[in-house]
Amino acid sequence: MNVIRPIKSVDDLDKAGLLEGRDVAALEAVASRYAVALTPTVSKLIDRADPEDPIARQFVPDAAELVLTPEERADPIGDHAHSPVEGIVHRYPDRVLLKAVHVCPVYCRFCFRREMVGPQGLGTLDADSLDGALDYIRAHTEIWEVILTGGDPLILSPRRLEEIMLRLAAIDHVKIVRFHTRVPVVDPQKIDTALIAALKASGKSVYVALHANHPRELTDEARSACGRLVDAGIVMLSQSVLLKGVNDDVDVLAALMRAFVEARIKPYYLHHPDLAPGTSHFRLTIAEGQALVASLRGRISGLCQPAYILDIPGGHGKAVIGESAVREVAEGCYSVSDYRGAEHIYPPHE
Numbered sequence: 001m002n003v004i005r006p007i008k009s010v011d012d013l014d015k016a017g018l019l020e021g022r023d024v025a026a027l028e029a030v031a032s033r034y035a036v037a038l039t040p041t042v043s044k045l046i047d048r049a050d051p052e053d054p055i056a057r058q059f060v061p062d063a064a065e066l067v068l069t070p071e072e073r074a075d076p077i078g079d080h081a082h083s084p085v086e087g088i089v090h091r092y093p094d095r096v097l098l099k100a101v102h103v104c105p106v107y108c109r110f111c112f113r114r115e116m117v118g119p120q121g122l123g124t125l126d127a128d129s130l131d132g133a134l135d136y137i138r139a140h141t142e143i144w145e146v147i148l149t150g151g152d153p154l155i156l157s158p159r160r161l162e163e164i165m166l167r168l169a170a171i172d173h174v175k176i177v178r179f180h181t182r183v184p185v186v187d188p189q190k191i192d193t194a195l196i197a198a199l200k201a202s203g204k205s206v207y208v209a210l211h212a213n214h215p216r217e218l219t220d221e222a223r224s225a226c227g228r229l230v231d232a233g234i235v236m237l238s239q240s241v242l243l244k245g246v247n248d249d250v251d252v253l254a255a256l257m258r259a260f261v262e263a264r265i266k267p268y269y270l271h272h273p274d275l276a277p278g279t280s281h282f283r284l285t286i287a288e289g290q291a292l293v294a295s296l297r298g299r300i301s302g303l304c305q306p307a308y309i310l311d312i313p314g315g316h317g318k319a320v321i322g323e324s325a326v327r328e329v330a331e332g333c334y335s336v337s338d339y340r341g342a343e344h345i346y347p348p349h350e
């Protein structure tokens, strides 16, 4: 029987029984370039009998990652172009990313920051850089929201998180603090009383955006961890990436969005995959994504509908790219398609 323990190398993957039929030399080449990590929770979730397992596809390296295509880029969403000081990305006027850490409990094979995260990545902000980042937030009174991302901020200890939150709490113009994380799914036991207490900041509203891509990730343990956050007054949102071979299927997407809503998590973003290096095997076309999102519209509750989003390469921000249900057919006259695809004129003629 395989012992379930954290996996951080190709050798660990082999010992955990996750390399059946794979080219180990190619995977060593992948692992020397992009970080590898799976938590015991994720390792246990993988169906070793299924060569197409959607959980394995997200976390177990693949020789296809060695294939680079001309449109791919090291910084696909243009963080560097909008980084005025270390640890800050200021792309939109009213909000900043605070990238306190570039380490994650798992490394997603499609990660949009795969050139920045991992043991050989940018690490954790040191004390001087964190001071500089917080000084920047304090000096820019237009900043209403701070988004802790990276890296996965919930990998930090409760003591470190509490320190950051206390310092943000002292900045009056910051009203919202949002965390982007995979921890409630990949390491649910970490969401304990100490960590939840550390996420609170006096006078601020706290949001946690959970990254999950397949309904099987929403295990009973993951739902309990999310329940503890929501019960503590933290609002939860979802973000998922639309990935070939993982969730490019309307039934899977519908089950995922329903699982979020059942766990009191509001579906928020469904990202079109970014042009990260070595990830072309995950990408579908925008037309394929639009068709999937249109199918969701007719199938599940409005509560379950995410916004389909493209981060425009070069740092130009997010655009909603779902098909529009409305088109102008004459001045002041529109054709609106219903959830079955039938068209209706608005305003109606009679």
Ligand code: SF4
Pocket (backbone or CB within 6 Å): 103, 104, 106, 107, 108, 110, 111, 112, 113, 114, 117, 150, 151, 152, 182, 211
């Ligand atoms: S958790 Fe987020 S930052 Fe970390 S590897 Fe996955 S996508 Fe990248």
